[in-house]
Amino acid sequence: MRVILGERVTLRFRVDNIEGQDFTISNAQYTVEVDGAVESSGAMSVDGHELSFLFNPLKAGYYRVTVMYDIGTDRRKAPFPVEVVE
Numbered sequence: 001m002r003v004i005l006g007e008r009v010t011l012r013f014r015v016d017n018i019e020g021q022d023f024t025i026s027n028a029q030y031t032v033e034v035d036g037a038v039e040s041s042g043a044m045s046v047d048g049h050e051l052s053f054l055f056n057p058l059k060a061g062y063y064r065v066t067v068m069y070d071i072g073t074d075r076r077k078a079p080f081p082v083e084v085v086e
Contacts (some may be wrong), residue, residue, distance in 0.1 A: 002083045005060050012052040013067050013078070025049065028069040034061045034084075044069070057084040 003009055017023055028044035028051045039058060044051045044067070051067060063082040068075065 001080070002085060003055065003057060005057065005084055005086050008054055008056045010052050011055045011065065011080075011082075012050055013080075015049045015051065015069070015071075015076075023049075023071050025051065026070045028067070030068070031066045032057075033064045033066070034059065039063075055082070057082075060084050060086045 001011075015023075015025060025046050028046050029042065030044050030053050031041040032039045032055065034057070040056075042053065044053045046069075051069060055065070057063060061084055063084060065080045065082055066077060067080065068077045070076070
């Protein structure tokens with residue numbers, strides 16, 4: 001994904017169960033890293049099986065957005081790359 005510096009973008013992530021079983025997501029959080037340092041982190045909005053947060057990068061570069069959430073007693077994590085350009 002590519003974002004232009006100065007944009008604020010809602011990043012949305014959908015969680016699916018390949019077996020088609022229903023599940024409930026709780027305790028969703030995100031971490032945004034750039035140049036090896038954490039720029040921001042916090043709680044995510046949960047709407048059914050969709051997670052989201054407002055991404056507001058402070059400088060150009062390659063970001064790593066890590067999404068973490070709980071389903072029952074399981075903790076899941078997924079990293080996503082985001083490029084921010086001027």
